[in-house]
Amino acid sequence: MSFTNLLYNINSSAHQALQKHGLTRAATADDKVGFSFISFSCPDALIGILSDFILSLQEVEIAIVSSVRNDGIKLSVRSENKDVHAGELIREALQGVGDGGGHATMAGGLIKKDNVALLGTSPEIKIHELFLNVLDKKDAAEGGA
Numbered sequence: 001m002s003f004t005n006l007l008y009n010i011n012s013s014a015h016q017a018l019q020k021h022g023l024t025r026a027a028t029a030d031d032k033v034g035f036s037f038i039s040f041s042c043p044d045a046l047i048g049i050l051s052d053f054i055l056s057l058q059e060v061e062i063a064i065v066s067s068v069r070n071d072g073i074k075l076s077v078r079s080e081n082k083d084v085h086a087g088e089l090i091r092e093a094l095q096g097v098g099d100g101g102g103h104a105t106m107a108g109g110l111i112k113k114d115n116v117a118l119l120g121t122s123p124e125i126k127i128h129e130l131f132l133n134v135l136d137k138k139d140a141a142e143g144g145a
Helices: 012-020 044-056 086-093 113-119 123-141
Strands: 003-007 033-038 062-069 072-079 099-102 106-112
Touching: 033 044, 033 123, 044 062, 044 072, 062 123, 072 086, 072 099, 072 113, 072 123, 086 099, 086 106, 086 123, 106 113, 113 123
Parallel strands: 033 062
Antiparallel strands: 003 033, 062 072, 072 106, 099 106
16 A cells, blocks of 8 residues: 655654554645545545544644545545634635535545646645645735734
8 A cells, every 4th residue: 555645744753653554755844734645546434534543643733635536536624723614625725626615624525537637747746735725825814823
């Protein structure tokens, strides 16, 4: 199993805990966002479980998991940050490339197969950029709070 990940604001003990669970790459920043990109088709339940696992880390307030499928890329978002509505986050991040929505703490979405090419040669990185851009705009609108 090859999970590739980019985790923001994760300390070394959390990073080690993730590696023990097969997650292979982590980095740090101030966003408190955990990403996981699964390069193979994964059942919805497992995507949700992985989102919940990443969110359970003390340093993570928002978890974003994506899985490549025959019909496109499936996404799951979880948020414990009272200022970030998961449904609004995924809807804004996927605008123009996919569809998504949900509740304040849980949401899902899909980038259809025909639109995956819009993500370029590195869909994993582009998905990170889409979500971080929305979070950065939200932070700037709130005065960097």
